Amino acid sequence: MNWSFQLYSARKSQPWSGILKMLADAGYAQVEGFGGLYDNPAALRAELDGNGLAMPTGHFSLDMLEGDFGTARRIAGTLGIGTVICPHIAADARPSDEAGWRAFAHRLAAVHDECRKAGLRFAWHNHDFEFLPQADGSIPQRVILDSAPEIGWEMDVAWVVRGGGDPMAWIEEYPSRIVAAHVKDIAPAGAARDEDGWADVGHGTLDWPGLLKALRDRTPAKVFVMEHDNPSDVERFARRSIEAVKAFGE
Secondary structure, three states: OOEEEEHHHHOOOOOHHHHHHHHHHHOOOEEEEOHHHOOOHHHHHHHHHHOOOEEEEEEOOHHHHHHOHHHHHHHHHHHOOOEEEEOOOOHHHOOOOHHHHHHHHHHHHHHHHHHHHOOOEEEEEOOOHHHOOOOOOOOHHHHHHHHOOOOEEEEEHHHHHHOOOOHHHHHHHOHHHEEEEEEOEEOOOOOOHHHOOEEOOOOOOOOHHHHHHHHHHHOOOOEEEEOOOOOOOHHHHHHHHHHHHHHOOO
16 A cells, blocks of 8 residues: 655645655655645656655645636646645635535536546545534535535545544445545544644554555545644654554555
């Protein structure tokens, strides 16, 4: 299995040339991009190639995907990104009922259509808010997936849990939709306060051996992306996480 690394995890640790070398040395074969990296795609591609790293997936803002898709397409082409992922919607722009989320899903479906015409795949990446019941009882993530049946899902398992969802149940309900997964872990209650309660993969509370087996066996996902939103030591996180998943046979 080729392990990827969400470079957002290392945004506070520079330079990027050193980060990419560290990741390659640790055993990663892939990385996932995000918006703050795309100022000079050709230079980034040279750094990736120099370290033997591929970037099969990348996060792009909804603003760019809807308002300047041509730029997103060119960035993806330069970096070798095959799956374009929209990762977020700001709190003040989020719908509050099923009708609103259905309309939002239709916006994502329109982006999917543009990606498909450009030879790219498209997926939505969740946080916790998609699993919080709305006043009308609807669950945003279910509305998104049901209302835009062609889009993929990059499942951020730990955010599912923080939103009160059961990741195994969601894997069972929507297995074919999960095209990639974020592999991150949650520290025990009260621990890792300086890291926002996140943990190195395999050193937290989630059953990652079982989760990875389910994702591998039941979904088409091929990209498994290590992420930590606020590591105090990114090298420690990268190294311990890949060591952990390799140790339990994945």
